[in-house]
Amino acid sequence: MRYAWTHNYGLRLGVSLSLILFLVMGAGTGVLIAQQNQALRQAAEERARAVARTFAAVGSAAVLDNLYRLQESLQLYVQDDSLLEIDIVDNDSLVVAAKQPGRIGTVLDDPGWLKARKSKREVVLESSLDKGQPTLVIIEPLFDRDELTAWVRMVVSLSQIERERDQTLWRLLAVTVAIMLVGLYAIRRVLWRTSALLQGVVATLQSASVPLGPEEPPLALPLSQSAPRGDFERLLAVANDTASALSAQTRSLQDLAQSLEAKVIDRTHDLEEARAQAVRSLEELREQETRLRSLVDNAADGILVTDAQWTIESVNPAACSLFGHSVGQLIGREIQNLLFQTPRDSDRPKNGHEPLHLMGGAREEAIGRHLNGTSFPAELSVSSMNIGGASHYTIIVRDVTERRHMEEMKERSAQRLHQLGEERAQLYYDLHASLLQSLSAVSMGLETSKLLLIQAPDRAPKQLDQALSHLHRVIQETRDFISRLEPRTASHDSLLQSLQLLVQRHDSWPCPPFLIDVDPVAAGQLSVEQEIHLLAFAREAVSNVVHHAQATSGTIRFGLWEGAARLEIQDDGIGFKPVEIGNNSPGLMNITTHVKKLQGRLTIESAPGEGTTILVTIPQLQEAQLMGGTSQIS
Incomplete structure (x- = not known):
């Protein structure tokens, strides 16, 4: 035991x-x-x-x-x-x-x-x-x-x-005994399986030896009769015998290694030649890469390379300059955080820009955002490529701010030329329809006076007075025409002062007294061009009051009403029926022309014996500078 x-x-x-x-x-x-x-x-x-x-x-x-x-x-x-x-x-x-x-x-x-x-x-x-x-x-x-x-x-x-x-004590004791019995059985079972496994290992070691050469015997692992009978002790004895046998085979392997060393030297020589060829190829590739990198780094346009999820992987210096970020700040960011969709005038978002949706092979316009918060127009060229089975995109970004500026200047020049043409046409119309007709009327009056001096001298003074009155009116119209041609750019010449000078009475300008009410906030939001057209509109309306209305007083009001600017000119004269005037009246045509320039709405209310009210309504001042179209008259 x-x-x-x-x-x-x-x-x-x-x-x-x-x-x-x-x-x-x-x-x-x-x-x-x-x-x-x-x-x-x-x-x-x-x-x-x-x-x-x-x-x-x-x-x-x-x-x-x-x-x-x-x-x-x-x-x-x-x-x-x-x-x-x-x-x-x-x-x-x-x-x-x-x-x-x-x-x-x-x-x-x-x-x-x-x-x-x-x-x-x-x-x-x-x-x-x-x-x-x-x-x-x-x-x-x-x-x-x-x-x-x-x-x-x-x-x-x-x-x-x-x-x-x-x-409880007896139950736990019974459970303990049962667990111990099960544990002993499990331990016995494991030991039995381990013994069988070790016996298999011993048999494998005995049969695993192979001859190193045709004359070399296989590795033998004999067991002596006096070896211990325990499985683990037998494994130790087999391990010792195996170590002795492997020592003998090691010596044989050393001899084999010497023979292989000569073959390795020959193979190494071949590999050195292959390596020299690979180095030459690598230098050529590096030279090409240097040329390509120099081309990318010196490119005037920004070049960005992204992965399939549009995350930036590499950039060139021009891209860093465009967006104001360093290379480390740009790499790892999504391209949608730097480029946004160009907004249209019809669906411009209230806050920020719409996200940009890119696709390979596309050329489109976008808005770029600089680090300092400013934006710039950009032209994009997107191309896709496949590297190692993964999709990548190359995005070339070109800043078109200067080009857009030149296009805007060209467009403004065209608009100015168009405006000058319209002003020339208006000048021709005013000269032909107003001054020339008035001068013709004066000429006819003087001719009539000349005949009356010969045929009816007693009627000649009255006719001369009428001709002189017409001449004074022609002179006033000429002054008005000249004043309309003079641009108003002085800061001290406000809308209120201009209206006060317009209704100032003198011998050649019998203007009735006018009450003037101008909202300074609304007047401050007018552009110079809008103020010029409003004054021209007021001159034509007041001229009609002076020459035709026979009014004793009037009012001029300008202010904001429900987001729109309104200029109202009212008198207490004899009035008229608007349907009898028609659209060919020179005064009405001049007023309509200026209202059209303001993109406004004209309203005329009058009746015989009840005076006249002329009202022009301009939409929100910022919109009036952008919107196009014709005026409305009611």
């Missing part, structure tokens, strides 16, 4: 593991029993305390006043066998009610009772009966209006707890 223990590793391993398993299971069983015993004791204590605190919650007055009903309830309803005694005790230590009627009238004098009565608090004591039965004594005070008048004494049996503890 001692020899088997010393030379059998499997036996020692099985016994050791069994002992460790027994100790672990024993310790676990003890801990479980202690925890269960404590839990059962606490449950019994809490149950008894709950009953005692029920009496305490009712109050001593209610308990003492209903002793008869309380005694009846204790006998009928408190049927718990674990509650051995339930006593109601007064301040004289006399039992006045009890679960066992024989205890009524008993005077308590045990030490536990005296200790509880002295402390006037709840007391929990462990005790035992005469038969050695363990018990738990709980004494709870009863108060009536904060005055101690009675006690509840309960005796709880712990025998059931001990029985349950013993039963």
Whole structure:
């Protein structure tokens, strides 16, 4: 037996593991029993305390006043066998009610009772009966209006707890034994499988030897008859024999290595020549890469390379200059954070720019955002490529700010040429339709006066007065025409001052008094061009008042109304029927032309004997500078 223990590793391993398993299971069983015993004791204590605190919650007055009903309830309803005694005790230590009627009238004098009565608090004591039965004594005070008048004494049996503890101990012991048996069986099974595996290893080592040459014998691993009988000891013996045999084969391998070394030297020479060729190819590739990198770095346009998710992988210096970021700040960012879709005038977003949707092979326009928050127009060229089976994109970004500026200048020049053509046409019309006709009327009046001087001298002075009146009006119209040709650029010449000069009365300009009301906020939002057209509109309207309305007073109001600017000119003259004037009236045509320049709406209200009101409404001033189209007249 001692020899088997010393030379059998499997036996020692099985016994050791069994002992460790027994100790672990024993310790676990003890801990479980202690925890269960404590839990059962606490449950019994809490149950008894709950009953005692029920009496305490009712109050001593209610308990003492209903002793008869309380005694009846204790006998009928408190049927718990674990509650051995339930006593109601007064301040004289006399039992006045009890679960066992024989205890009524008993005077308590045990030490536990005296200790509880002295402390006037709840007391929990462990005790035992005469038969050695363990018990738990709980004494709870009863108060009536904060005055101690009675006690509840309960005796709880712990025998059931001990029985349950013993039963648990036997169950755990049975489980421990079963687990140990299963463990021993499992250990035995593992050792058996390990032994079979080791036997296979030994057989494999014996059959694994191969000859190093045609005259070399295979590696032999003989086992002596005196070798240990244990599987692990046999494996150690085989390992020693194997080491000796492998040492012999190592020497043979060294000889083989020397022969292979010569072949390696020849092969190395061939590899050196291949390496020199690869180095030359690599230098050529590097030279091409340097040329390409120089081309990319010196390109005027920004070049960005992204992956399939449009995340930037590399950039050139021009791209860093365009966006104001360094190379490290650009790499790893999404291209959509730098380029945005060019907004249209019809669907321009209120906040920020719309995201840009790119696709390979596309050429499109976009808006680039600089680091300092400014934006610039850009032209994009997107091309796709496949590197190592993954999709990549090359984006060439060209700043077209200068080109856009030149295009805008060209467009403004064309607009200015068009405006000058319209002004020339208006000048021709004013000269032909107004001044020339007025001069023709003066000429005809002078001719008539000349004839009257010969034929009817008494009528000649009246005709001369009429011709002179027409001449004065022609002079005033000429002055008005010249004033319209003079550009208003001086900052001190405000709309209010210009209107005041317009209605100022003198000998050649019999203008009635006008009340002028101008909103300075609305006037400050007018552009120079808008103010010039408004003054021309006012001159034509006031001229009609002076020459045709026979008015005694008038008003001129300018201000904002529901987001639009309004200029209203009103007089108390003789009025007229608008349908009788027609659209070919020179004054109405001049007014309509200026309203059209303002992109506004013209309204004329008049009736015979009720004066005239002329109103021009301009949309929001920023929109009026951008929108096109014709004016509206009502």
